[in-house]
Amino acid sequence: xxxxxxxxLQQGFYDELVGPDGPxxxxxxxxERLVGLGADALRERQRAAELEIKTLGITFTVYSDGxxxxxxxxxxxxxxxxxxxxxxxxxxxxxxxVHALNLFINxxxxxxxxIRDKRFPAELIASSKNFRAQCRDFTPPLxxxxxxxxxxxxxxxxxxxxxxxxxxxxxxxxxxxxxNRQVMKHVFPELFENQVILPVDDYPSQLFDxxxxxxxxxxxxxxxxxLTPGIYNSAYFEHxxxxxxxxxxxxxxxxxxxxxxxxxxxxxxxxxERVDVVYRRIDDDFLDPEAFRPDSALGVxxxxxxxxxxxxxxxxxxxxxxxDDKVVYTYVxxxxxxxxxxxxxxxxxxxxxxxxxxxLKHVLAHLKDxxxxxxxxxxxxxxxxxxKSSREECERFATLIQRDPRNYIAQPTLALSTVPTLTDHVxxxxxxxxxxxxxxxSDIQVTTGGLTRVAMVKGSLVVNSSQGGGSKDxxxxxxxxxxxxx
Amino acid sequence: MLSRMAENMYWFARYLxxxxxxxRLVTVTTNLILxxxxxxxxxxxxxxxxxxxxxxxxxxHGEMSExxxxxxxxxxxxxxxSLISCLTKARENLRTTRDIVxxxxxxxxxxxxxxxxxxxxxxxxxxxxxxxxxxxIGQCQMIVGLLDGVMSRDEAFEFMRLGRNLExxxxxxxxxxxxxxxxxxxxxxxxKAYGRVQxxxxxxxxxxxxxxxRLVRSRVSGVDVVRFxxxxxxxxxxxxxxxxxxxxxxxxxxxxxxxLRAVAQLRxxxxxxxxxxxxxxxxxxxxxxxxxxxxxxxCHDAIAATYFGAELxxxxxxxAGVTPPAPSxxxxxxxxxx
Numbered sequence: 001x002x003x004x005x006x007x008x009l010q011q012g013f014y015d016e017l018v019g020p021d022g023p024x025x026x027x028x029x030x031x032e033r034l035v036g037l038g039a040d041a042l043r044e045r046q047r048a049a050e051l052e053i054k055t056l057g058i059t060f061t062v063y064s065d066g067x068x069x070x071x072x073x074x075x076x077x078x079x080x081x082x083x084x085x086x087x088x089x090x091x092x093x094x095x096x097x098v099h100a101l102n103l104f105i106n107x108x109x110x111x112x113x114x115i116r117d118k119r120f121p122a123e124l125i126a127s128s129k130n131f132r133a134q135c136r137d138f139t140p141p142l143x144x145x146x147x148x149x150x151x152x153x154x155x156x157x158x159x160x161x162x163x164x165x166x167x168x169x170x171x172x173x174x175x176x177x178x179x180n181r182q183v184m185k186h187v188f189p190e191l192f193e194n195q196v197i198l199p200v201d202d203y204p205s206q207l208f209d210x211x212x213x214x215x216x217x218x219x220x221x222x223x224x225x226x227l228t229p230g231i232y233n234s235a236y237f238e239h240x241x242x243x244x245x246x247x248x249x250x251x252x253x254x255x256x257x258x259x260x261x262x263x264x265x266x267x268x269x270x271x272x273e274r275v276d277v278v279y280r281r282i283d284d285d286f287l288d289p290e291a292f293r294p295d296s297a298l299g300v301x302x303x304x305x306x307x308x309x310x311x312x313x314x315x316x317x318x319x320x321x322x323x324d325d326k327v328v329y330t331y332v333x334x335x336x337x338x339x340x341x342x343x344x345x346x347x348x349x350x351x352x353x354x355x356x357x358x359x360l361k362h363v364l365a366h367l368k369d370x371x372x373x374x375x376x377x378x379x380x381x382x383x384x385x386x387x388k389s390s391r392e393e394c395e396r397f398a399t400l401i402q403r404d405p406r407n408y409i410a411q412p413t414l415a416l417s418t419v420p421t422l423t424d425h426v427x428x429x430x431x432x433x434x435x436x437x438x439x440x441x442s443d444i445q446v447t448t449g450g451l452t453r454v455a456m457v458k459g460s461l462v463v464n465s466s467q468g469g470g471s472k473d474x475x476x477x478x479x480x481x482x483x484x485x486x
Numbered sequence: 487m488l489s490r491m492a493e494n495m496y497w498f499a500r501y502l503x504x505x506x507x508x509x510r511l512v513t514v515t516t517n518l519i520l521x522x523x524x525x526x527x528x529x530x531x532x533x534x535x536x537x538x539x540x541x542x543x544x545x546x547h548g549e550m551s552e553x554x555x556x557x558x559x560x561x562x563x564x565x566x567x568s569l570i571s572c573l574t575k576a577r578e579n580l581r582t583t584r585d586i587v588x589x590x591x592x593x594x595x596x597x598x599x600x601x602x603x604x605x606x607x608x609x610x611x612x613x614x615x616x617x618x619x620x621x622x623i624g625q626c627q628m629i630v631g632l633l634d635g636v637m638s639r640d641e642a643f644e645f646m647r648l649g650r651n652l653e654x655x656x657x658x659x660x661x662x663x664x665x666x667x668x669x670x671x672x673x674x675x676x677x678k679a680y681g682r683v684q685x686x687x688x689x690x691x692x693x694x695x696x697x698x699x700r701l702v703r704s705r706v707s708g709v710d711v712v713r714f715x716x717x718x719x720x721x722x723x724x725x726x727x728x729x730x731x732x733x734x735x736x737x738x739x740x741x742x743x744x745x746l747r748a749v750a751q752l753r754x755x756x757x758x759x760x761x762x763x764x765x766x767x768x769x770x771x772x773x774x775x776x777x778x779x780x781x782x783x784x785c786h787d788a789i790a791a792t793y794f795g796a797e798l799x800x801x802x803x804x805x806a807g808v809t810p811p812a813p814s815x816x817x818x819x820x821x822x823x824x
Contacts, residue, residue: 231582244585255490267489267795269641270740 010429014159014417016080026083026477029195033188034078039426045187046077046422052186058179059237073237074470075180077187080419080432080452084198087476090153090161090436091446093346096336098149098438101166101323103339105145108322109135119338120331127406128328129376130169130321132284134291138308141214144440145317148207150174153434153450154349157415162349164433165329169321170281173451174203174437175238180451180473196478198448203437204245207279210441211246214313215276222276224248225266227256229282229298239281253282258302264312277313278303284318291318326375326409327353350412354405363401363410367394371414375407385461387413416461419472421454431455433463434474449474487641491583493794495642497821498579499649502595505572506626507657511536512559513619514691516612519552521683530555532664536657537567553610561606566820569622570606573599575821586642591633598625644735648789651735655728656782656819658715661691663775666712666765682706689715692723712771713761725778729753732785745788752781786819 009018017024023031034042050072058073082090104120107113108131114120125131150171152164181200185192208224215222228239230252243250255267256275265272280287286296291304306312322328330351333344352359352370363370372384384397401408418429436450452472453463463469511533531550534543539558542565547554560569577595584592602622608614609622630650637643665688685706689695694715701718702710718724722731732749736742756778764771 240585249488250585251488252490255488269487269489269492269793 008420008427008429010418012157013415013429013431014155014157015429016082016155016417016419016432017078018420024081024083026479027081030079030081030188030191030475033191034420034427042077042422042427049075049077049183049187052183053179056179056183057237058176060176060234073176073179074456075176075183076421076430076454076456076470076472077184078420078422078427079184079473079475080434081475081477082449084196084476084478086161087198087449090346093344094151094163094436094438094446095444096340096342096345097151097163097166097332098146098440099444100332100335100339101149101168102144102146102440104335105168105320105323106139106143107339109145109319110137110139114335114338117338119334124325124327124406125322128322128325129407130284130319130324132292132319132322134304135317135319140307140317141216141313142442144214145320146323147210147214147315147317147440149438149440150435151438153346153436154414155417157417160347162414163332163346164349165326166323166332167435168316168324170283170316171435171437172235172238172281173435173453174447175235175241176471177437177447177449177451177474178203179241180471184473198476198478200448203447204242206439206445207242208246208248210439210445211277211279211313211315213441214315216310216313217274217276219276223266223274224277224279225251225256225275227251227253227278227280227282227300229286233281235281242279248279253296253298253300256300256303258300258306262302262306262309262311264300264303264306275312277315279315284321287314287318324376326351326373327355327406330409349414352410354401354408354410359410360401360405363408364398367398370410370412372397372401372408372410375409381467385413388461413461419452419454421456421470421472428458430458431461431463432472449476489793489795491586492641492645493790493821494579494583495586495645496649496789496794498576498583499646500653500819501572501576501579501821502626502629503650503653504567504657505569505576506623507653508537508559508567508569508572509619509622509626510693511661511691512556512609513616513623514687516615517690518684518687521687522680533559536660536664538660539565539567552612556610556615560609570602573602579821583642586640587633588636590636591629594625594629594632598622598629601625639738641739644738645793648732648735651728651731652782652786652789654723655725655732656779658692658723658725658728659775659778659782661688662712662715663772663779666708666771666775681708685711694721694723697721709762709765712765716756716759716761726753726756729756739793741792745785745792748781748785748788752778752785755781783819 009015009020017027017031037045053075054072059071060073104114108115108125115122115125146168148171150167150173152167153161154164155161178200191197211224212222215224224246225248226239226243226246228236228250230236233239240250249266251266256278257265257267257272259265259272264275264278266275282298285293287299288301288303289296289299290301292299303312303314304318307314307318330348330353333348336342336344352363354360354363363372366386367384368386368389370386372386374382377383384393386394416431416433419432420427421430432452432454434450434452437447439445452474454470454472455461455463456470515530515533529550530552533555534540534550537559543555543558546562546564547558558565558568562568563571563574565571573595577599580587580592580595605618605621608618633643633646665684682705685708686695688711689698689706692715698706698711698714702714704710714721714724716725719726719730721727729749729752733746733753736746736749759774764774
């Protein structure tokens with residue numbers, strides 16, 4: 001049964017696969033296959049994919065879902081396609097961005113040149129929720145703080161790719177990106193044979209190499225561990241998966257201790273074993289009851305002490321979250337200019353800082369048209385989507401903002417791009433974003449594509465996994481400009 | 487291997503074994519009751535003592551009726567050693583060690599957990615009990631068989647075997663302790679035959695009857711049964727056999743001096759025992775069994791201290807762990823919290 005795509009496109013939105021004149025060149029082989037298969041066969045393949053995900057045990061917990069810690073990871077089988085040429089440019093932009101961010105963080109915990117040169121306000125640091133005084137006057141190996149960064153990107157209606165935000169604390173999603181690809185190879189093997197779809201498989205070895213490079217002890221096989229909060233954490237699957245793929249131990253807080261020599265040890269049946277690098281998936285607050293929240297049972301007492309002594313590497317470093325602030329985000333183009341002397345390759349989303357009186361005035365007058373975000377929440381929580389909100393909600397936010405303007409930013413409602421997504425009937429457009437991952441060690445590397453997150457509900461812009469969003473595979477496809485049917 | 491993983495594997499195996507043994511105990515006792523005249527009916531009380539749940543049971547139920555005891559032993563979640571509690575804990579322990587055991591084991595323990603819940607209604611009634619408990623026992627054996635067949639003999643495997651055999655040894659001594667007490671007492675002549683039936687049930691509660699008969703060709707006698715279940719190295723549920731396996735497991739592990747010494751001591755004690763003399767009087771045997779259990783608990787302590795880091799973390803002196811048994815009853819060991 002042939003698919004009719006003539007009524008698919010939505011006005012005002014850019015679709016990643018379907019342009020105004022039909023399927024986009026990089027997506028043509030895919031679209032032809034989808035049309036050829038028809039709705040029933042597609043649903044069949046979707047079911048097969050879901051079964052595989054269940055069998056493989058790929059889970060993600062949604063906290064509001066009660067005790068369901070074995071909730072299957074939601075994936076839609078129609079991938080997002082990015083032409084390789086566009087990707088190469090994006091990749092360069094991401095590397096530039098993360099490089100500047102790390103220089104900023106290192107500076108802010110060190111000499112704070114950027115503040116002295118008046119290119120960044122001191123008050124912003126003083127009032128920053130994630131700035132950690134415990135990390136001042138210390139330089140971690142290679143000056144890298146945010147070894148792993150997940151920068152969320154969105155495409156607006158005019159086709160421009162923007163960076164929406166940088167996640168520098170404990171960004172997740174990379175394992176799901178890899179699992180999506182694994183499942184997709186079984187769903188559409190024919191398409192992988194006929195096109196050049198760039199692989200995503202070597203992330204675990206890149207990750208391990210980066211982690212090993214941070215080791216304080218020069219050795220052939222440094223002891224690397226993945227520190228997880230445990231099985232009840234939403235991304236536990238990812239923690240376990242990465243540990244297994246890298247061939248390193250997965251530990252929880254009580255498995256580690258800091259000895260009298262300020263070194264970190266792991267409790268094994270052979271006795272204590274020295275640990276060199278901790279890839280920690282626990283937030284700063286809970287990382288070390290000696291340095292941060294004393295009531296945390298998840299962390300390791302003395303970990304920060306060992307880190308400052310240079311006896312253990314922490315990835316990402318504590319305190320990296322200072323740049324995870326949405327107000328700091330607005331300065332990133334300035335960081336690129338200040339630290340690198342370059343113009344940003346990738347644009348920020350135009351943003352109003354509510355702490356600025358003029359901007360505040362504008363924001364309050366246009367709440368209904370804007371997206372308001374708190375400076376330091378993640379997962380899409382605590383934000384207001386103006387066009388979709390009631391008067392009461394807007395009024396409530398107006399109060400919140402005025403009470404604490406430093407901690408709110410506003411952005412125009414972007415016309416997020418869409419990708420065809422299976423529904424009960426024909427595939428329909430659903431809004432997506434993209435989270436590539438950038439690894440910084442002795443060099444900077446970017447995952448090929450990244451995790452595409454999709455809002456499963458029609459018209460919704462909320463793609464976050466923690467709020468029930470779904471995902472798609474991301475294909476970076478080599479094309480020749482003079483396209484010929486394959 | 488992480489201490490925590492070793493501990494989880496150990497307790498996974500212990501709880502699974504405990505579940506299987508509990509199911510077996512209940513089904514055998516049920517059958518025994520059908521064989522005996524009313525006047526000799528053993529009550530269900532000994533089972534409470536075998537699983538050392540007396541205090542908990544009295545607190546919650548009081549009356550030692552069949553219905554209440556079976557409910558307590560199989561379905562009561564407030565009883566940390568009930569069948570359902572054991573299966574739940576076995577499953578939880580396997581959840582975090584999934585990556586180091588064959589994947590099918592996780593699927594199987596999940597199924598077993600579900601089946602137990604489904605079958606519980608039947609298990610509580612006398613009519614459906616045998617079949618439902620046989621199903622559960624079968625599922626336990628399937629998991630053990632699966633792991634035995636496809637798991638490498640690595641450290642994870644050895645800790646699992648340690649746990650299983652320690653639990654098995656523990657259960658053997660408990661059953662003997664509780665049952666032999668009343669069985670060795672003098673029986674009136676006309677009920678001597680029923681004494682034999684009861685000894686047979688002791689054997690059957692460890693699925694040992696057939697193997698016993700193959701070895702001991704004469705009639706079932708109390709002394710022979712005690713000797714078989716304590717000293718027969720070739721029967722896997724006999725105490726000496728379990729201890730021998732513990733030695734084999736420990737030989738494959740690092741830093742094993744302390745635990746090995748504890749096991750060796752216990753082995754010598756069992757080997758030297760003059761069962762006939764001990765069995766002559768119920769009281770002496772009971773004291774001896776108590777000593778065995780103390781030493782077994784000591785083996786567990788040595789393993790926990792050496793491998794599970796019990797001594798490394800100052801705040802690891804957890805409760806619910808290893809209290810020395812009171813003279814006439816011994817505590818069922820449970821995994822420490824956290």
